[in-house]
Amino acid sequence: MDTNTVSILEGNTFVVSDLRGDIGISPADPTGLFSWDTRMLSHWLLTIDGARPNLLSTDDLNYYAIQFFLAPDTGKVSFDAELSLFRKRMVGKGFHEDLTILSHKQEPIDLTVRIEAASDFADLFEVKDDLEKKGECYQRVEDKRLILGYRREQFVRETWISACEPATIDERGLTFAVHLEPHGRWTTCLNVVAAIAMSGIHNTRVKYQHEDKEAKPEMQLNLEQWRENAPRLMCSWNWLERIYQRSLVDLAALRYFPALMFGKSLPAAGLPWFMTIFGRDSLITSLQTLPFTPELAGTTLLALAARQGTMIDDFRDEEPGKIIHEVRFGEMTAFEERPHSPYYGSADATPLFLILLDEYERWTGNAQLVCRLELEARAALRWIDVYGDRNGDGYVEYETRNKETGLENQCWKDSWNSMLFADGSPSRLPRATCEIQGYVYDAKLRCARLARLFWHDPALAERLEKEAAELKQRFNEDFWLPEREFFALAIDGDGRKVDSLTSNIGHLLWSGIADEEKARACVRHLMSEQLFSGWGVRTMAEGEGGYNPIGYHLGTVWPHDNSIIACGLRRYGYRAEAARIAAGILAAAIYFKGRLPEAFAGYQRALTRFPVEYPTACSPQAWSTGAPLLLIRALLGLEPDGEHLLVDPALPRSIKQLDVLDIPGRWGRMDASGLGKLDIGDVHSDLPLAL
Amino acid sequence: MGDSIAAFFEQLAARGYEPLLHSVSGTYRFDIEDQGSWGVIVKDGAIEVTRKLPKADCVLISDREIFARILQGEQNPTTAFMQGKVQVVGSLSLAQLFQRLFRIRPETSLNGREKDGYQHCEHS
Numbered sequence: 001m002d003t004n005t006v007s008i009l010e011g012n013t014f015v016v017s018d019l020r021g022d023i024g025i026s027p028a029d030p031t032g033l034f035s036w037d038t039r040m041l042s043h044w045l046l047t048i049d050g051a052r053p054n055l056l057s058t059d060d061l062n063y064y065a066i067q068f069f070l071a072p073d074t075g076k077v078s079f080d081a082e083l084s085l086f087r088k089r090m091v092g093k094g095f096h097e098d099l100t101i102l103s104h105k106q107e108p109i110d111l112t113v114r115i116e117a118a119s120d121f122a123d124l125f126e127v128k129d130d131l132e133k134k135g136e137c138y139q140r141v142e143d144k145r146l147i148l149g150y151r152r153e154q155f156v157r158e159t160w161i162s163a164c165e166p167a168t169i170d171e172r173g174l175t176f177a178v179h180l181e182p183h184g185r186w187t188t189c190l191n192v193v194a195a196i197a198m199s200g201i202h203n204t205r206v207k208y209q210h211e212d213k214e215a216k217p218e219m220q221l222n223l224e225q226w227r228e229n230a231p232r233l234m235c236s237w238n239w240l241e242r243i244y245q246r247s248l249v250d251l252a253a254l255r256y257f258p259a260l261m262f263g264k265s266l267p268a269a270g271l272p273w274f275m276t277i278f279g280r281d282s283l284i285t286s287l288q289t290l291p292f293t294p295e296l297a298g299t300t301l302l303a304l305a306a307r308q309g310t311m312i313d314d315f316r317d318e319e320p321g322k323i324i325h326e327v328r329f330g331e332m333t334a335f336e337e338r339p340h341s342p343y344y345g346s347a348d349a350t351p352l353f354l355i356l357l358d359e360y361e362r363w364t365g366n367a368q369l370v371c372r373l374e375l376e377a378r379a380a381l382r383w384i385d386v387y388g389d390r391n392g393d394g395y396v397e398y399e400t401r402n403k404e405t406g407l408e409n410q411c412w413k414d415s416w417n418s419m420l421f422a423d424g425s426p427s428r429l430p431r432a433t434c435e436i437q438g439y440v441y442d443a444k445l446r447c448a449r450l451a452r453l454f455w456h457d458p459a460l461a462e463r464l465e466k467e468a469a470e471l472k473q474r475f476n477e478d479f480w481l482p483e484r485e486f487f488a489l490a491i492d493g494d495g496r497k498v499d500s501l502t503s504n505i506g507h508l509l510w511s512g513i514a515d516e517e518k519a520r521a522c523v524r525h526l527m528s529e530q531l532f533s534g535w536g537v538r539t540m541a542e543g544e545g546g547y548n549p550i551g552y553h554l555g556t557v558w559p560h561d562n563s564i565i566a567c568g569l570r571r572y573g574y575r576a577e578a579a580r581i582a583a584g585i586l587a588a589a590i591y592f593k594g595r596l597p598e599a600f601a602g603y604q605r606a607l608t609r610f611p612v613e614y615p616t617a618c619s620p621q622a623w624s625t626g627a628p629l630l631l632i633r634a635l636l637g638l639e640p641d642g643e644h645l646l647v648d649p650a651l652p653r654s655i656k657q658l659d660v661l662d663i664p665g666r667w668g669r670m671d672a673s674g675l676g677k678l679d680i681g682d683v684h685s686d687l688p689l690a691l
Numbered sequence: 692m693g694d695s696i697a698a699f700f701e702q703l704a705a706r707g708y709e710p711l712l713h714s715v716s717g718t719y720r721f722d723i724e725d726q727g728s729w730g731v732i733v734k735d736g737a738i739e740v741t742r743k744l745p746k747a748d749c750v751l752i753s754d755r756e757i758f759a760r761i762l763q764g765e766q767n768p769t770t771a772f773m774q775g776k777v778q779v780v781g782s783l784s785l786a787q788l789f790q791r792l793f794r795i796r797p798e799t800s801l802n803g804r805e806k807d808g809y810q811h812c813e814h815s
Contacts, residue, residue: 154775199772200779200786259783306787310711310794334773341769375710 092207270618288626321383365666424545438511509568534605649674
């Protein structure tokens, strides 16, 4: 996250400003009030007698409220300012701002307080790509408020700005003539309403105002309840308690309430720019958080099922039965200049949907949902065989149908250059990446269980088991690189094995598709100096042609990737190795105050002794927030078994004791504890007691 | 154009049940400019079409040309709504679920799923 800006959000409405609370002052930092993927305010500047006050301090109260403390510039360091300014801002259907000025003078004083306001109504995609608007912006003063608007054909967006104190309002802002007695105080509130934020969504007032006594406590209570419902964690290594609490609070902020789901929430992908439903990110985060906040998984399944593809639509990469990649609501999506209405360019979301459906039932015992989503699950299975396997070779591969705005890579490593051969040369489309085949194998076996137990279709169960067994056999032959002893990253459009050593092989352990012998060889690679940095497994191994420790998918370490790999290691019985990865990632988390970034550099831990953050736009990122939770599951060996919760701890010695109490599930609530007994090797990969 | 709109509602009535709406219940009203209104009552996928106008949970308002283009598959219903060409009064979620009915083509429809030997689940 950019350190020059601060953000607050509620759902998909958020405000990004500079540290003084102003918006749109530095062209380098994208700031604004955003709602439903449109920038509703792009300029918001406070001046006192024509000058910007200086920053004293910023208080990030919580994810939806913030305070800015300012004082006029005296021009000299030694002169005390004679005024103080407080700006307190709360977001919700726009934002509410309380502006307070305190005089420290012995004489009365008159001030001109000015708020400049403007909006470019940019689509989020335009903010990123700096594109020209096609419609017209307008401004007018009406009913003691400033209306900023945008129109393109019938597409309209409007922001309404008003104040509770008398103001002179013009088309570029509000001016207050303020008189302050000696040591006096003046205050006004400012309401910036995202009045027409989306078609069908009209707001006449902001959600929270200073006079709403219940507003803040109500939201606060919501957060309190959220934390109370989650299991309690106690650990002799105190940092884990802080990391766990950080994850819970961040998950609360990342909750996204889709209109379709009647007040239920699912995890959005990242804050603030990715506060929307992403198939892959919402599914992975739901899988990671199942033992702690299982309601997220239920909502994710229902929301994704409701948007499942029904037809072939090249522009949206839609196919019958396919699970979505991303939904957006801005102007470019509305006018089909971008395909996100919704966009289906993801080849792994569909099998991951099936995996989550089964895993959700295993944890919660909610058979009703499995039955309710039977048709959708069958359609997803059909997609895998009919549309996912594009060339009939028995593997799911991807290639966008939308050459202009579709995604090049439709797997989790979705940057354009992530699929390289060992010599650094690019592979060709369509690509069947190895981890997607693992997901398909796992999905088919899991659906066989669901078909037998809930769908009363033993024939389908048998067919799926047979197909999974055949897939496993073929995969272990076709993807194996015997000379290098690991699985190829992908098979490309020319039928060539993409032979770079990557973290993707860890996902194959998670899915269970790797033969035991081959898994052993993969574990050796995962824990080798080429892949394991001391903090975690790199996306690509040192020594490969494309390796770059600060390349997005070419050598950085991703916490979510590592949490999946740790689970895979546990699945195959590699307890110490799983603990070593968990210890490395959790150790890195303490350098980020408990909040893991999306990715950090792949430098050797012994070299830097510090995890160097990869600069990304979003923090927190949902699947990084979920990573510690999945690592805790791996450390304690939590596994549902019928109506029981199995606990099989594999903790490093540096964690003397770990207790997780009241783990929700089909068993009601259960506790899990473990004592650290494992020797995980060199000190550089262990947990530091303090920084 | 008007004929295609009337025909759509007739076909909808004849269909009687739509698996894509199996978990949807609600009452819709379609106000189509110059064509009048139709009521569609959905209960767990069972569909009833009426010209007697019920109290609706979700009203979709459109001009004739846009609605006809949606039925022809020339205009995506979601982006028509996002552009402001189709107005929704009431439940946006019901509107979103119904739009799937405009987007099925017989050759690619998920309806084929029933042929997989599907049986109703006892838990539902």
